[in-house]
Amino acid sequence: MKLATSMTVNRLSEVVWEIPATEKLGMLVPARIYGTEKILGEMDEGVFEQVTNVACLPGIQRYAVCMPDGHWGYGFPIGGVAAFDVRHGIIAPGGVGYDINCGMRLIRTDLTLADVKPRLEALMTKLFQAVPAGVGSQGFVKLNRQTFQAVMRKGARWCVDQGYGWESDLTYTEEGGCLKEADPDCISEQAYQRGTSQLGTLGSGNHYLEVQVVHRDRIYDHHVAEQLGIHGRDQIVIMVHCGSRGFGHQVGTDYLRRFEQAAKGSGLVVKDRQLTCAPFQSREGQDYFSAMNCAANAAFANRQVIAHQIREAFCSIFKQSSESLGMRQVYDVAHNIAKVERYEEGLLLVHRKGATRAFGPGSADVPEPFQRVGQPVICGGSMETGSYLLVGTSRADTESFGSTMHGAGRTMSRAQAKRTVRGAQLQRDMAQRGILVKAVSMAGLAEEAGIAYKNISDVVESVETAGITKKVAELLPIGNIKG
Amino acid sequence: MSTGDIILLSVVGDVGKTYRFLEEIALADVGFVATGDSVSELFVAAASAVIEAMVNPVSVGTNWTREVRLSQEQVDELLFDWLNTIVFLKDAEAVVFRDVQALVSYDSDANLWHLSATLIGDHIDANRQELRTDVKAVTKHLYEVKEKEGTWSAHVVVDV
Numbered sequence: 001m002k003l004a005t006s007m008t009v010n011r012l013s014e015v016v017w018e019i020p021a022t023e024k025l026g027m028l029v030p031a032r033i034y035g036t037e038k039i040l041g042e043m044d045e046g047v048f049e050q051v052t053n054v055a056c057l058p059g060i061q062r063y064a065v066c067m068p069d070g071h072w073g074y075g076f077p078i079g080g081v082a083a084f085d086v087r088h089g090i091i092a093p094g095g096v097g098y099d100i101n102c103g104m105r106l107i108r109t110d111l112t113l114a115d116v117k118p119r120l121e122a123l124m125t126k127l128f129q130a131v132p133a134g135v136g137s138q139g140f141v142k143l144n145r146q147t148f149q150a151v152m153r154k155g156a157r158w159c160v161d162q163g164y165g166w167e168s169d170l171t172y173t174e175e176g177g178c179l180k181e182a183d184p185d186c187i188s189e190q191a192y193q194r195g196t197s198q199l200g201t202l203g204s205g206n207h208y209l210e211v212q213v214v215h216r217d218r219i220y221d222h223h224v225a226e227q228l229g230i231h232g233r234d235q236i237v238i239m240v241h242c243g244s245r246g247f248g249h250q251v252g253t254d255y256l257r258r259f260e261q262a263a264k265g266s267g268l269v270v271k272d273r274q275l276t277c278a279p280f281q282s283r284e285g286q287d288y289f290s291a292m293n294c295a296a297n298a299a300f301a302n303r304q305v306i307a308h309q310i311r312e313a314f315c316s317i318f319k320q321s322s323e324s325l326g327m328r329q330v331y332d333v334a335h336n337i338a339k340v341e342r343y344e345e346g347l348l349l350v351h352r353k354g355a356t357r358a359f360g361p362g363s364a365d366v367p368e369p370f371q372r373v374g375q376p377v378i379c380g381g382s383m384e385t386g387s388y389l390l391v392g393t394s395r396a397d398t399e400s401f402g403s404t405m406h407g408a409g410r411t412m413s414r415a416q417a418k419r420t421v422r423g424a425q426l427q428r429d430m431a432q433r434g435i436l437v438k439a440v441s442m443a444g445l446a447e448e449a450g451i452a453y454k455n456i457s458d459v460v461e462s463v464e465t466a467g468i469t470k471k472v473a474e475l476l477p478i479g480n481i482k483g
Numbered sequence: 484m485s486t487g488d489i490i491l492l493s494v495v496g497d498v499g500k501t502y503r504f505l506e507e508i509a510l511a512d513v514g515f516v517a518t519g520d521s522v523s524e525l526f527v528a529a530a531s532a533v534i535e536a537m538v539n540p541v542s543v544g545t546n547w548t549r550e551v552r553l554s555q556e557q558v559d560e561l562l563f564d565w566l567n568t569i570v571f572l573k574d575a576e577a578v579v580f581r582d583v584q585a586l587v588s589y590d591s592d593a594n595l596w597h598l599s600a601t602l603i604g605d606h607i608d609a610n611r612q613e614l615r616t617d618v619k620a621v622t623k624h625l626y627e628v629k630e631k632e633g634t635w636s637a638h639v640v641v642d643v
Contacts, residue, residue, distance in 0.1 A: 074509055074623075098620040136573050136579070193571075194571060194574040194575050195574075204617035205617060246574030252619075260623075274623045274624040410511050411510070416506050443613075444614075447616070
């Protein structure tokens with residue numbers, strides 16, 4: 001098999017590969033990559049370089065991991081998972097990403113394709129108006145300094161208290177939508193200014209809001225699906241992918257600069273400036289963790305307000321309450337975050353950058369309704385092909401630091417996608433295939449064409465075969481909003 | 484690593500500065516190399532690349548202007564701050580940009596690089612402007628600023 005690296009890559013199982021710690025000077029642990037032979041063969045050289053760079057960071061435990069949707073990022077590869085000893089290890093903004101708590105939210109409905117199809121154009125127009133998208137988009141929620149601090153501390157809870165959502169939404173959100181170690185004193189003035197007006201907005205890039213139908217022939221586990229509120233029969237669901245917007249981006253920028261300055265006299269050398277890090281127990285490390293949790297809470301709040309707006313749009317189009325439409329949240333889960341979790345090595349700071357928490361059945365951190373089936377994992381594919389609902393497994397808990405994939409993963413750069421595809425033509429082609437797209441930017445739309453991504457089914461098969469996640473259902477797009 | 488085609492600036496009023504977007508690098512992000520015959524030209528070219536990633540500048544009006552003054556000991560850090568300032572203003576002021584002017588000087592006594600720049604643009608309006616991608620941040624991944632035989636260049640990856 002030809003790979004995009006000259007490093008030795010040993011096969012550990014059908015879908016698990018390992019680069020020994022001897023392959024690069026400074027590696028403290030091996031690097032592991034999940035994927036079928038086909039997926040590994042498609043991985044770009046950046047993945048191999050970056051995952052082995054991560055394996056050099058102080059305090060790393062067991063192995064650095066890259067999921068099958070992995071690709072070249074900055075610092076960590078996208079799809080990267082790395083766990084560090086909380087006493088002696090580091091924290092790295094490049095292991096979280098600038099879009100802190102970028103994540104996925106899925107809302108179920110009792111509607112069917114037959115209910116929605118005749119009103120799809122009106123519905124998508126309404127959603128496009130209700131959820132601002134695109135460069136610098138601003139939301140309807142006006143925050144002042146005090147209320148913004150409340151968002152930073154309380155996350156999605158603040159939104160529900162204001163009437164933006166259901167109490168049960170919090171049950172069905174990772175950490176109840178509120179990370180406790182958030183301290184607004186660690187937030188810069190610039191971060192305040194960037195974030196004040198953006199609550200309830202999608203942004204652009206690969207962020208989207210999608211109306212989907214459950215694939216009638218591809219519910220893989222009917223029992224688990226029922227537990228998650230998915231009954232099939234052409235059922236309509238809504239998926240949201242976005243994060244902490246300009247606020248989180250500024251937190252990442254602020255602390256990258258601060259970590260670089262602090263590292264100058266520390267002797268801490270990294271192989272990529274974007275891997276700049278600080279000891280987790282240092283003042284800088286703790287301040288970043290507190291600021292990152294503020295941004296993570298803002299992201300939970302952002303998706304909460306968007307969920308509220310989605311429900312309002314559906315109510316307006318279908319002339320029923322969101323309760324009578326059965327618009328319960330399935331789950332909301334982060335895929336860009338660092339969290340303290342307990343594993344056999346002890347308390348570890350697990351960085352997930354483009355990787356999803358995937359706790360198995362019985363885990364104390366899985367909400368009670370999912371105790372017997374495992375934590376829902378929401379994986380967004382390209383807007384042309386479809387997405388997956390999965391659940392975490394006990395094997396993920398023991399093997400992959402309770403983590404799995406997050407999406408399809410790119411195989412083509414944005415520039416190349418734009419040269420290959422015209423946004424307006426793509427929009428027309430997708431409409432002919434029954435997928436209605438509303439986009440702020442035609443160039444942005446072209447960048448997100450299906451050909452720019454791996455086949456998500458191949459990616460999902462990799463984690464299913466590895467046993468770190470279990471397939472529940474496949475979801476097909478019928479309407480998409482992009483920035 | 485392969486590279487894309489050279490793209491001439493379409494930022495109104497500026498000539499002679501170039502940048503090219505890079506392919507097959509940080510696939511989900513945007514990489515570019517900007518060049519200039521002087522540091523000031525480099526700063527305009529790099530700013531123009533960031534601006535062009537966000538919007539087609541010729542679709543933007545001129546109702547908003549901001550003077551920017553920055554200083555740093557290292558020229559690469561000054562460029563990093565400059566590009567991040569553009570990204571910051573896009574969100575904080577909800578603006579996109581049409582034109583940019585920049586003058587960079589070095590004070591050897593104080594050992595400082597100084598930037599004096601002007602950004603011209605307008606408030607974001609998706610109905611009138613050709614918006615593109617929301618740039619989140621300027622990264623330090625493969626980040627480099629250098630001078631060779633009188634030509635300044637910068638290698639930059641921005642997160643989008």
